[in-house]
Amino acid sequence: MGEFELIRRFFQPLSVMASREQLILGPGDDCAIQRVPADRDLVFSVDTLVEGAHFPHDYPAFNLGWRSLAVAASDLAAMGASPVCFTLALTLPAADERWLSEVARGLARASETFRLSLAGGDTTRGPLTLSLQVHGTVPAGGALRRSGARVGDRICVTGPLGNAGAALDFLGVTEPSQAQKAVLASYHFPRPPIELAQALIGAASAAIDISDGLLADLNHILSASGVGASIDPGCIPLSKALVELTGDRAVELALSAGDDYELCVCINDEALMSLPEAVRSQLTTIGRVEAGSGLRLEGGRSLSGASGYDHFGRSV
Amino acid sequence: MGEFELIRRFFQPLSVMASREQLILGPGDDCAIQRVPADRDLVFSVDTLVEGAHFPHDYPAFNLGWRSLAVAASDLAAMGASPVCFTLALTLPAADERWLSEVARGLARASETFRLSLAGGDTTRGPLTLSLQVHGTVPAGGALRRSGARVGDRICVTGPLGNAGAALDFLGVTEPSQAQKAVLASYHFPRPPIELAQALIGAASAAIDISDGLLADLNHILSASGVGASIDPGCIPLSKALVELTGDRAVELALSAGDDYELCVCINDEALMSLPEAVRSQLTTIGRVEAGSGLRLEGGRSLSGASGYDHFGRSV
Known part of the structure; x- marks a missing residue:
């Protein structure tokens, strides 16, 4: 079987679950065709994962498939978007059948979970790199942006933080404990809160996904909105597993990992009070937007710059 | 200057020329936002270029910038689309200031020429790879596809073929002749006929861009449409430079390069007669669509498979 055929066989099933009202034409022509409903805007974002930089050389292919699409889908959540489809630019050194089938299986699982159909792609030979572009839609003019935060707003987070950061210490453990398994699951199989985010359209003033760490990402909101904030690190939700594994380091991981x-x-x-209880209960208030600039931690130090993970990369 | 800053400085100007009616939000948030007019469909395609596979290690950065966007834009031409914007997923080993500024300059030139604004991207560290996704729009339901060819249709091409293929022999020439310069320009600075293509909407039954060679690409149309064809290689337009440089090989290059x-x-x-003379004059008839399957060359051999360049890659 040729390399064309192999790739088509494994990835073609990812393109069949689309709503034909929105994804009019999938892979196989010069372009894919998407129809955006008249009262909605298209939102899109691209994320690249490079072997050796974003995942280790022996990273399990199934996890890689899931993680690639989940990380990209997280940017849709940050805008409050309903997912539609994605493209995959896959560069790989050789078409290894077993590896490809596992990546495709991980992608397929994430594709179903996040309701993102494969719309097209490009497969080339070279060092292992995946670039995924995700497409979603929002009510026209309604996208959640980084720039809308206003003085007096609450600052909320959607789930426990720090788990994925803690997991880095246990990636090589062969028989992980229950607690280790719990934080490893957060790292390998992130689940951005896509449905919750859609419920925040028209209510939230600003949003961002926490990919670089809470401090760094909240600082992006503050800069874009021209405001400051204070947060109480003691209010950040932490998982039992994180506290069990990292003790005093838990809050630091939740802030910076x-x-x-x-x-x-x-x-x-x-706006918070107007949300259904089922939505409100998933938001934990950790602070308030204030006049001025910079981020103050209650009970402690002031942070002026974008603390956190200063990586070589910037996604949109 | 940090790497973030460097990249932002060079690429930010590429995002300012957008029509704010269509590109509502450019780089800098979690997603970009595009508004597709109610009577139009979005079309999009991604293309990856890998150093060492798609361009040599010492390929001039300005040319690389132009060529990357032109190659991607060609897929918009194949659908008859009006260009809107693009994303750039750039993986590079280090942020070399001079190299980055030259790539950005080449991209900017192409971006203006093809009217494609930078909407977003992701910059990561790793082996040099560029993935560009281009977005355009077509009248709803009107995109030119590969699958619409009907028995009796003329088969036309838009310009001289074979130039870029001939150029491969002269890439290293330090003082190229006039003829060599002419074919090298076709290779380094392709100009897909984007405006012409838009004029073919509602008239042409099928279209494809010639990236892999005429025989291979026409065969994609024939397979997708379930038809055969015969073409007369003697009718393919050839540049004077190509004939001067390659003599008897010119037709072969025009067919397969x-x-x-x-x-x-x-x-x-x-439909052809209904087109304005200025459009019609840019189309050269080289054959006819026939019942059956496969591609027959007048005065010679029958070609059943997808002859031409069988590379490791498939773009949509």
Whole structure:
């Protein structure tokens, strides 16, 4: 079987689950065709994962498939978007049948979970790199941006933070404990809160996904909105597993470690109260937007710059 | 200057020329936002270029910038689309200031020429790879596809073929002749016929861009449409430079060499006659669509498979 055929066989099933009203034409022509409903805007974002930089050489192919699409889908959550489809630019050294089938299986699982159909792609030979571009839609003019935070807004997060950061210490453990398994699951199989985010459209004033760490990402909101903030690190939700494994380091990981793919959201009291209880209960208030600039931690130090993981990369 | 800053400085200007009615939000947030007019469909395609596979290690950065976007834009031409914007996933070993500024300059030139604004991207560290996704729009339901060719249609091409293929022999020439310069320009600075293609919407029955070679690409149309064809190689337009440089090999290059980024179009006689003279004069008839399957060359051999350049890659 030729390399063309092999790739088509494994990836073709990822393209069949699309709503034909939105993805009019999938892979196989010069372009794919998407129809965006008249009252909605298209939102899109691209993320690249390079072997050796974003995942280790022996990273399990199934996990890689899931993680690639989940990380990209997280940017849709940050805008409050409904997922539609994605493209995959896959560069790989050789078409290894077993590896390809496992990547495709991981992608397929994530594709179903996040409701993102494969719309097209490009497969080339070279060092292992995956670039995924995800497409979603939002009500016209309604996308959650980084720039809308207003003085007095609450600052909320959507889930426990720090798990994925803690997992880095246990990636090589062959028989992980229950607690280790719990944080490893957060690292290998992130689940950005896509449905929750859609419920925040029209209510939240600003949002960002927590990929680089809470401090760094919240600082992006503050800069884009021209405001400051204070947060109480003691209010950040932490998992039992994280506290069990890292003790006093738990809060630091929750503040600074990346890869959690939860959301940080700004919202005023009234808008928060207008949300259904099922949505509100998933938001934990950790602080308030203030006049000025910079981020103050209650009970401690002031942080002016974008603390956290200063990596070589910037995604949109 | 940090790497973030460097990249932002060079690439930011590429995002400012957008129509704010269509590109509502460019780089800098979690996603970009595009508004697709209600009576139009979004079309999109991704293309990856890997150093060492798609361009040599010492390939001039300005040319690389132009060529990357032109090659991607060619897929928009193949659908008859009006260009809107693009994303750039750039993986590079180090942020070399001079190299980055030259790539950005080449991209900027192509971006203006093809009217494609930078909407977003992701910059990561790793082996040099560029993935560009281009976005355009077409009248709803009107995209030119590969699958619409009908028995009796003319087969036309938009420009001279074979130039880029011939150029491969002269890439290292330090003082090229006039003729060598002419074919090298086709290779380094392809100009897909984007405006012409838009004029073919509603008239042409099928189209594809000639990236892998006329025989291979026409065969994609024939397979997708379930038809056969015969063409007369003697009718293929050839540049004077190509004939001067390659003599008897010229027709073979025009049939089988890739990288020309002209269009191959199927259109019936009546539709062709309905086109303005200025459009019609840019189309050269080289054959007819026939019942059956496969591609017959007049005065010679029958070609059943997808002859031409069988590379490891498939773009959509």
